[in-house]
Amino acid sequence: MNNINQVADIANRQGVAITLSVIIIVLVWLFGRSALKQYEEQKKLDRENLKAEKEIEREERKEDRQAQREQTKSLIDLHSQTNEAILKFTEALKFSDNILNKHNDNTENSFCEIKDGIQDIIGRLDKVQETSNEVATKEMLEEVKQEILRIKTGD
Known part of the structure; x- marks a missing residue:
């Protein structure tokens, strides 16, 4: 109320035109002060928001680097496990090759023994044919x- 009384007092002493000018000046001053205060508050908020955004970006980059480190570590572990698996598979393959070679050698020996046995049987049959006089037995x-020869040659 004090301000209103002062304005009314000025209006009584100076006149309406000056009073309106004073009121307009006071309103412009109040509006300017209010706008300046809002501008400063907005700048302060913008600076705080910018700081917050930068902090968020830092945290995101930090998390991204951490995730990248973990991913790289996982890839290294996976690579190591793959190398170990390949080495084990190579050893198993060599072992299988050795077993297969031994089997082939044993099979070759067995076939040689079978061929020798067949040849022995054929020789005995020849002796039986020579000593036998009956035609049916010879045939x-x-x-x-x-x-036996057909089995031996594989026909």
Whole structure:
């Protein structure tokens, strides 16, 4: 109320035009002061927001670097495990090759033994044919001999 009384007092002494001018000046001054105060508050908020955004970006970059480190570590571990698996597989493959070579050698020896056995049987059949006088026995032995030869040659 004190301000209103002062304005009324000025209006009584100076007149309406000057009073309106004073009121307008006071309003402009109040408006300017209010605008300046809002501008300063807005600048302060903008600076705080900028700081907050920069801090958020720093945190995000930090998290990204941490995630990248963890991903790199996972890739290194995976690479190591893959190398170990390849080495184990290579060893297992060499072991399988050795077993297969031994099996091939044993099979070759077995076939040689079978061939020798067949040859021995054929020799015995020949002796039986030479000593046998009956035609039916000779023919039967010849058929057995031919069958054994067919098995031996693989036809």
